Amino acid sequence: MKCCPSCFKDGIAKELVTTLSSPGNGLCDVCGSKTEIFLEITPESELSEQFADLLSVFSAVKDCRESYETLFDAFCGTWNIFDSISRDAFERLLKSMFPANQRIAKLLKSRVALDPSPDPKCNFALNFFGEKDWCEFAQEIKHIHRYHATIVRRDVLRDLFNALELVVTSGGSRWFRARRWNNKSISDLSVNELKEPSEKEAKGGRMSPEGVRCLYISNNIEGAMAEIRASKHDDIAIMEMSPSRDLKILDLSRIDRISPFDETVDCRKLASNLINLNQIKDALVKPMRSTDDAIEYVPTQYIADFARSIGFDGIGYHSVLHERNGLPTYNIASFLGFDEAFICESISMYNVKNIHLDVGRFCTK
Numbered sequence: 001m002k003c004c005p006s007c008f009k010d011g012i013a014k015e016l017v018t019t020l021s022s023p024g025n026g027l028c029d030v031c032g033s034k035t036e037i038f039l040e041i042t043p044e045s046e047l048s049e050q051f052a053d054l055l056s057v058f059s060a061v062k063d064c065r066e067s068y069e070t071l072f073d074a075f076c077g078t079w080n081i082f083d084s085i086s087r088d089a090f091e092r093l094l095k096s097m098f099p100a101n102q103r104i105a106k107l108l109k110s111r112v113a114l115d116p117s118p119d120p121k122c123n124f125a126l127n128f129f130g131e132k133d134w135c136e137f138a139q140e141i142k143h144i145h146r147y148h149a150t151i152v153r154r155d156v157l158r159d160l161f162n163a164l165e166l167v168v169t170s171g172g173s174r175w176f177r178a179r180r181w182n183n184k185s186i187s188d189l190s191v192n193e194l195k196e197p198s199e200k201e202a203k204g205g206r207m208s209p210e211g212v213r214c215l216y217i218s219n220n221i222e223g224a225m226a227e228i229r230a231s232k233h234d235d236i237a238i239m240e241m242s243p244s245r246d247l248k249i250l251d252l253s254r255i256d257r258i259s260p261f262d263e264t265v266d267c268r269k270l271a272s273n274l275i276n277l278n279q280i281k282d283a284l285v286k287p288m289r290s291t292d293d294a295i296e297y298v299p300t301q302y303i304a305d306f307a308r309s310i311g312f313d314g315i316g317y318h319s320v321l322h323e324r325n326g327l328p329t330y331n332i333a334s335f336l337g338f339d340e341a342f343i344c345e346s347i348s349m350y351n352v353k354n355i356h357l358d359v360g361r362f363c364t365k
């Protein structure tokens with residue numbers, strides 16, 4: 001049996017299969033697409049070893065409310081790695097990879113539960129919030145324990161965050177920061193006016209609480225303007241800057257797409273926290289309005305503070321306020337101030353000519 005790179009949507013899996021494949025024209029046995037390279041599925045291949053890891057988080061169960069009817073349902077509901085695959089092709093793939101494996105043969109014949117904990121007495125052994133999920137944890141830090149809410153498994157959260165590291169290298173990339181400049185003199189424009197505010201002036205934001213300095217920057221000019229909610233006819237000062245040193249960024253835009261094929265990722269730790277990671281993603285993309293209660297930012301501020309404590313220089317995330325050509329603006333909340341990590345490329349003035357309004361009526365009285 002043969003598979004091909006197009007079988008997979010997971011980037012690392014696709015890359016692995018491409019590397020291991022040999023030339024050959026025809027239709028793929030798994031996804032059915034026309035391909036010019038194939039990987040012959042064998043029990044000892046690197047791909048089979050990876051699949052053994054992915055399958056290690058499942059157990060065969062007789063009857064359990066939180067179980068799946070088939071291994072195919074459990075696998076696809078947990079690991080979002082295939083582009084498209086039928087149940088029949090999935091089962092043939094596993095039989096080619098594990099022809100003599102009794103455990104996997106049993107998984108293919110019974111109901112299956114996600115059971116990633118190494119400790120049979122504790123389902124939550126690897127869950128970084130213990131018995132709570134992220135939503136419960138967020139409620140706790142917003143309304144009960146602001147300073148003593150605990151991450152039960154800091155090591156697990158740290159390991160998963162390390163898989164999201166993005167290095168923004170010095171030089172090359174350009175970043176933008178905007179400030180409203182209505183009725184102010186152009187001669188007063190300076191780096192000091194456009195860099196992060198002082199401790200006294202630092203307001204709370206999605207990634208930093210009041211009083212903590214944080215440099216918010218965007219990867220395009222319009223995105224930077226959207227972040228300060230620029231309005232029609234506003235004069236806006238824009239500072240274009242580039243990093244003067246490499247920045248170790250926690251890329252939260254990929255938080256719900258950590259690859260189980262990443263060699264630094266432990267599949268059990270990832271599987272134990274998939275719900276948490278998806279809930280954190282939802283919190284990050286929740287649109288906030290200027291009139292919203294600042295308390296809503298506390299959970300994401302907590303995540304940013306944790307990232308800072310384990311050595312990241314900043315957090316990267318997609319803007320919920322602006323996109324260009326269908327791609328959301330990418331923002332960085334840098335814990336390193338402008339003077340520590342950036343150089344100014346230029347400062348320019350813009351006037352907002354128009355703002356595109358796209359409205360939807362949701363109520364009529």
Ligand SMILES: [Zn+2]
Binds near residue numbers: 006008029
């Ligand atoms: Zn294929």
